[in-house]
Amino acid sequence: MNSIGLKMEGIVKDFPGVRALDHVDFIVNKGEIHGLLGENGAGKTTLMSVLCGLYRAEAGSVYLHDSNTDSEREVVISTPREAIVCGVGMVHQHFRLVQSQTVLENCILGIRDTNLVVDYKAIEKDIIELGKRYGMEINPEAYIWELSVGEQQRVEILKMLYRDAEILIMDEPTAVLTPQEARLLGETMKLMAIEDKTIVFITHKLDEVIEFTHRSTVLRDGKNVSTVDTGNTTKRELANLMVGRDVVFSIVRPNISPGDYVMEMRGVSVYDSRGVQTLKDIDIDVKSGEILGVAGVSGNGQKELAEVATGLVGCKNGSIYIGGRDMSDSSAGKFIKAGVSHIPGDRIGVGLVGNLPVSDNLILKSYQIKEICGGLLFNQRFVHEYVDRLIDEYEVVTPGRDTLARNLSGGNQQKMVLAREIESTYRCYDDTRLIVAVYPTRGLDVGATEFVRSRLVKQCSEGAGILMVSDDLEEIIAISTRIAVMYSGYIVDVVKADCVTLEDLGMLMAGERPIDEI
Amino acid sequence: MKFSVEPRIEATSSLRFVVMCTSILCAFMFGGLIMAIVGVDPVDTYVAMLEGAIGRSEDWNDGQFYSITETLVKAIPLMITSLAVGVAFKMLFWNIGAEGQLVAGAMAGSGVALFAKDYGLQSTYAVINIVLMCIAGVMGGGLWAIVPAFLKTKFKVNEIITTLMFNYVAILWYQYLFNVAWKDPDGMGFPGTAKFDGIWILGRISGRLHWGLGIALVSGLLVWIILDMSKWGYEIRVIGQNLKAALYGGIDVNRNVLRVMLFSGGLAGLAGTVEVSGVSYSLQEGLNVGYGYTAIIVSWLSRLNPIAIMIVSVVFAGIMVGGDQIQMTMGLPSSVAYVLQGAMLFFVLGGEFFVRYRMTIIIGQRHADS
CATH class of the missing domain: 3.40.50.300 (P-loop containing nucleotide triphosphate hydrolases)
Structure with missing residues (x-):
């Protein structure tokens, strides 16, 4: 087997009131596509945020491959910039691209050691070269807003490759792709693995885990439950590991x-x-x-x-x-x-108000009913009872009704939307x-x-x-x-x-x- | 030594308080630095300002509260206009036009006070007259604000530009009125309207402090109830935080823009009426001294919280009165007050960074908090 590309050891991360990561060990080899699985809130994103310097862990160490000695070396990554310097690149679920700039401009954005006069021709050549190598051909002069979602994602990946990222973290990359695009992405990842890159692939889609990855690690409640060889496992086994019971x-x-x-x-x-x-x-x-x-x-x-x-x-x-x-x-x-109720496709942009508490979010569709607001003022006591009942019935995991909606995990946000939408249909003219x-x-x-x-x-x-x-x-x-x-x-x-x-x-x-x- | 910055999930209220206090302290230290550069002793200056704003203990012992009442007189219009812009900001509607709406309200109120008796609308009870005048002021300010709101809803015209430009229009009308149209013929050539009759004047509490304070406090209570407990306040919150979600929730956004601006402009107009009826007793020079603009700072510093607005307004009024004081006694320009106000906004907004992010200093290779 190859040498170790990334080793995280005993990572602990606390958020107020919860231990998000509890002594997590995570090892990925060079040239490996490694699936990172877990339910919403299991700690996948937190673990990767620690690696990218967005969060600082309470305890634990990170080791990366050192090409000089061909062995792992401990590093301290405390800012996103240091992560880039160490060769860690993350492709976020929500792209970090400047819409009004070209592919090329996005690729060199934030790179410090460029000359005063930028040699666009050379960079353009490099980008085209990189694109060819990994099967992601793209016009460096295209503006981001002209590109489809799949193409934008390729720009994100190219950006990381251009910065010599050795470790690529893909945060649910296929969630926004069509099946065809997802297959292309799989090919690209395989090409990158052949070139000895270290790839962490976060996803919920078990089919893709089976299809693309060499090994996978399952997190549950901030703990590493298991790391398995994907070849020797099944979707059902992975699902059971994630949830901790039969699904x-x-x-x-x-x-x-x-x-x-x-x-x-x-x-x-x-x-x-x-x-x-x-x-x-x-x-x-x-x-x-x-x-x-x-x-x-x-x-x-x-x-x-x-x-x-x-x-x-x-x-x-x-x-x-x-x-x-x-x-x-x-x-x-x-x-x-x-x-008529509506569970919107864009949960965060349309379906909820992140900066308002859970209780405000839960009454968005029913705040006009007379039990909540008979005249001008809200009946606070009824609102509290109503909201607490929904939180309870729909198993929304939240510290309380006053917690801001954006601090809930994706699954709980959706349960909140579901609760609100289902309940709101009961209060209308007739049984429709x-x-x-x-x-x-x-x-x-x-x-x-x-x-x-x-x-x-x-x-x-x-x-x-x-x-x-x-x-x-x-x-x-x-x-x-x-x-x-x-x-x-x-x-x-x-x-x-x-x-x-x-x-x-x-x-x-x-x-x-x-x-x-x- | 390196700095590490990471986002906080949720900031505790005690942290917010500490950051706020530190920011204000930094602002005063910054102001002190400026004073030192100019060549005056910062401590002496601050003491003089403080004495200007709240008076000296000798005065209190003599039962003299002149300084405090002056500060409160200035705080009244600041409170009401800050509440006004605060409501609009809560909906992310940028009403920069409180100054013009205040002036419009003052014109409407003065018009009623000067000419209502010609139409037999004058009561023998001052209370009724004042209420009539306030209604006129609210309508004046509200109408002044509804035009930009209408342009926004109908043609998507940027409200920052329109509300700001309406300020100049209002101020020019106001100058025309007291210099020409409504100028007092018996005023010996001085600009300004005739003095209002006594039954059109707000009573006084102590010194120059008038019952406008009561109106300001009631306005604060009203805004607090609206924003925190009412259906309307809920709609304003949702629109302000996520417009798409508001539309999706079936909230009529355009109607809310009109309603909120009518209310916001109405409050600013009320502030103008209270000024003419409580302080100047006529429409004359000196109304547009920037309450409407300072209100923007006050409401931001207060995080649009009505109760905080009341307190911050008094502090800002104190700084203004203190600034006037050092101009008189120490020969320093009163603009020191504006330097301080600006510094406070700057530092408090800057301090926001420490509320949102946790910063740690890393020494050497190991993690270390400090």
């Missing part, structure tokens, strides 16, 4: 016969601010007791579909009915009152309840994913209609009643979920109808 992988779709229409869209078209048509003549409906899954490569109109279904965007042509009521000209507020869930389990760990899915299914069997947009095809097939497939703003087809295969869906997502139907 039920299959949640059965609700088995009740669908009732009345909860939502109907008839001939809906939508144009964006530049006049581009994003939804074309959409005809779909959701009945009570039914989950309508929406599949498609992201960016084919799913976001807009959810925005129309929740009243955030008005439809230009066509009509939308909620519980039989024509809502074509209604505002988001009216939709909420009509029993529609839950529009966009990527409801994206970025969540196994435990939280299971929780969210089972709650959605439970709502469905209690009579709510659910419109679920997801990029996880297995999820869609597992819990949907019917599946609508979107391609470039159209609904290609609506199929029954119990008689469709992944391959069928893949064809439809590429915009091709099965031949026998034409």
Whole structure:
């Protein structure tokens, strides 16, 4: 086996009231792709933040490979700059790129030892060279805002490689990618491993762990539970290690016969601010007791579909009915009152207010009801009871209702959003309840994913209609009643979920109808 | 020796307090440094300022509270305008126009005080007249603020520019009124309107201190209740912290912009009315001395907290009165007060860094706190 590329020993990190890392040992060899797994809040990001100099550990040491002696050497990394100097580069989940600058400018941003006059030609050559070497060809003169998400991520990686990073930390890199892009990223990582780079790959997607990594380490509650050879393990074993108990992988779709229409869209078209048509003549409906899954490569109109279904965007042509009521000209507020709730795809940007406490966040959709606010002032006692009940029922792990929402882990933030959205549908004109869930389990760990899915299914069997947009095809097939497939703003087809295969869906997502139907 | 900086998860309130006190101390030390460079003794100057702001113990023993009441007289308009901009800032709406709204309110209030009797609207009870005048002032300031708000909601015009420019418009109108249109014919050529009749004047508590203090305290209470306990305050908080989430939650953002600016401008207008009715008794020179701008500093230093605004306003008023005092007794420019105010803003905002991040000094290769 190769020499050790990175060794972290006995790392301890305390946050007020919690020990986030408890004597964690973590070893990655050179030329290895090493999966780092764990539930939200298990300490993955904290451990890597210590390595990158963002957090200072209470105890423990870090050793890196020293090419002069070909053995490991202890280093102290106390600032992000020192991390770069030591050859540690992190590709963050949320990119650290300057949108209005070019690829090249982003690559050299912050490098100190450049000459007064920058030799752009030479740098350009280096970047093209690096891109070729790792299968990430990109135009160095392109502006970041012109690039797709996948390309932006490549710039992030190139940036690190350009700075001679020997250790690359990839923080959930595939969460934002399409399956094709994810596969390309896998190839790139393999190329980097061949070049003896040390790669830490943080992810929730167990398939990718199996496919890409050599070994993986599982963290749970701030402890290193196990480091395993990926070749000798299974998804189920990894999932069990992460959660610490047996995980039920299959949640059965609700088995009740669908009732009345909860939502109907008839001939809906939508144009964006530049006049581009994003939804074309959409005809779909959701009945009570039914989950309508929406599949498609992201960016084919799913976001807009959810925005129309929740009243955030008005439809230009066509009509939308909620519980039989024509809502074509209604505002988001009216939709909420009509029993429509919305678990947004952009949890942090839209779904919650990070700088406000959990309690303020939990009442966002119900602060107008008369129990909370009969007149002008809030009934504080009712709010406290209501909020505490939701925290309890939806197993939101938080120090208290006054904790700021941004300090919760991703899974708990989503549970909070889920709690608020499900509860808000109970208080409307009639029994109509529609839950529009966009990527409801994206970025969540196994435990939280299971929780969210089972709650959605439970709502469905209690009579709510659910419109679920997801990029996880297995999820869609597992819990949907019917599946609508979107391609470039159209609904290609609506199929029954119990008689469709992944391959069928893949064809439809590429915009091709099965031949026998034409 | 190296510095290591890492973000804090959540800062404790005791830490905030310590950082705040240290920052203010640094500001005064910085001010002292400037004084030393100019060639005066900082300690003497600060003592003189303090005596100017709160008086000397001999005066207190004689029952003389002139300095304290002067400080409070200056604190009244500062409190009300700081509350006004604070409410707008809470929604991340940058109302830089409190100065103009104050002047607009003063014009409206003065207009009522001067001309209401011509239309038979004058009561024999001062209380009723004052209420009428305040309503006019609130409407004046509110109308002055609603125009930029409307432009923002309708055409997305940047409110920083419009509210700021409206200040100049208001001030020019105000100068036109007391120099020309409403100028007192019996004023022997001096600019200014006629003095208000006694029933249009706010009563005094002690010295020049008038019942505007009560109005300021009630305003503070009102703002506190609105921001902390009401549905409206909740909407303001959500809009201010995450606009997208507010839209997603079904909050009507445009309506809130109009409402908040009507309220914010109304409060600033009230401050103007209280000034003319409580201090100058007429519309005359000297109203636009920058309360509306100082209010921006005060509300930021107070972190938009209404109770803190009341306290910081008094401190700032004290610095202003103290500055006037050293100008008279020591021949130093009163702008020392502005240096101090600026330094306080600078240091307190700078101190924010230590609230958000934990800084440690690392000596040698081992970790060491210090």
